Amino acid sequence: MSGFGFRITDGKAARIDVQDALGCTADLVWVHLSTTAEHAQTWLRDEAKLLDYVVDALTATETRPRCEAVGEGAFLNLRGRSKEELDTSDLLASVRIWAVKGRVFSVTRKPLIAVAEVEKMVERGEVRDPGDLIAAFATAITADLDPDVATLGDELDDCEEQLDANRVFELRRAVSKVRVAAIGYKRFLSPQRAALEKLAALPGDWLADDDRLHLAAAADRAARMAEELESIRERAALIHETLTDMRxxxxxxxxxxxxxxxxxxxxxxxxxxxxxxxxxxxxxxxxxxxxxxxxxxxxxxxxxxxxxxxxxxxxxx
Incomplete structure (x- = not known):
């Protein structure tokens, strides 16, 4: 089982082994597991002593962005870009997060680009508590997705400028590719916005006011990207109809x-x-x-x- 851990005290982060993280006392202990192995479920249940519901949620095969309050903590599932090429029907990889006061567990089945950025933020001392860590995840994921969504719009602009009856088949393939990507991203960004908004509104002293503001900003950014993707999807449909008419x-x-x-x-x-x-x-x-x-x-x-x-x-x- 691969993974890493961080112990954060007074803004200073120290990398620790996953096994050593369970007995640590600090302002924040973050344990991240990157695995598809079944024994991860056993470790989370038997070693970390997490609730069965939380363990099942952290290790589920099929997931969608959501947020649920469980006891004094919260479970959050987010979607972001992966370093690996994924299936066209599932373009974004998931990160499952369980957070309570002073402790956060996160699990990924595919390598998530945002994880590396969050690690850097932790090492720079920008993360002090669970709220900061979750806000860092939300910010890193949306910041990484934003240029990709903008690129889809630029590709569609190029297709509109190159409309030509003699290039119908070539342009159709390009437009279809953009449309499929837009649909795939929007499928997760809309519920992701709702999950971040729900988390920002949850009661609990482990989420500070600035954390809630960062979560709300990330949710707003996700909403803007979802609206942009909807616009791209509609424009792609219109371009496809135009190409059909030209043909x-x-x-x-x-x-x-x-x-x-x-x-x-x-x-x-x-x-x-x-x-x-x-x-x-x-x-x-x-x-x-x-x-x-x-x-x-x-x-x-x-x-x-x-x-x-x-x-x-x-x-x-």
Whole structure:
């Protein structure tokens, strides 16, 4: 089982072993486990003496952002970007946090980018209590996600600038990729905002006023990103419809050209086919000028049909 621990006293942090963290006394003891092993559940229950409900929540396979008050503490599940490439249906990895006064347990199954940033904040002395630690997690996760959401918007802007009927398939793939990512992020950011707001409103002296303000700021940032993702999703849908319309117009235009060509050659085909029959009795078949007359008639018919279509503006796209 991999993980680490910190003991924080008067703002000074010292890294400790996970096993040694259980007997420590300090302003804050933070134990972080990064594992998918089943014995993590046994350790949390038998060694850390956590409630079965809390242990199950910390080690669950499927999770979504939520916050629940349990006794004198609170359980919080957040979602953030991972160092590993995840499935397109589940783009964000989870961190499960159990916090009480003076002690925090966190568990990740996938390497979370925000964990490294929180470690740096702890080592710099910016974390003094459980409220600071949870606020640090919320701030680090939203700060890491914000540029990614902005990038999705920029990619969609590029697609809008490059709208071209000749690049429909390429642009469709790009727009679909952005839309899938936006849907995947929004799926977790909306409940994440609600979880942070609920945590900020929980009673308890282990959450200071400044912690609640930081949580509210992180929730507001998550709400703004969720709104931006909804806007990206709607814009992607509109661009997709525009590309579909452009493709349909392109097909209609080409079909019109083919139809006009067919209309021009239809009477010519009839005339040449008629005089191409190997039968006797065709008018003027024996006359020496018959071929020239038929050729001239074909030219006149073709010019007449084209002139008619031009007058009716059929060649306009």
């Amino acid at each position: 349909a117009e392109q097909i209609d235009s080409r079909s019109l050209i083919i139809s006009i060509a067919a209309m021009v050659f239809l009477p010519l085909t009839f005339l040449t086919g008629l005089y191409g029959m190997n039968v006797k009795g065709l008018p003027y078949a024996e006359e020496p000028w018959a071929f020239d007359a038929i050729a001239a008639a074909c030219v006149l018919i073709a010019v007449g049909v084209v002139a008619y279509f031009t007058m009716r503006h059929w060649f306009r796209r």
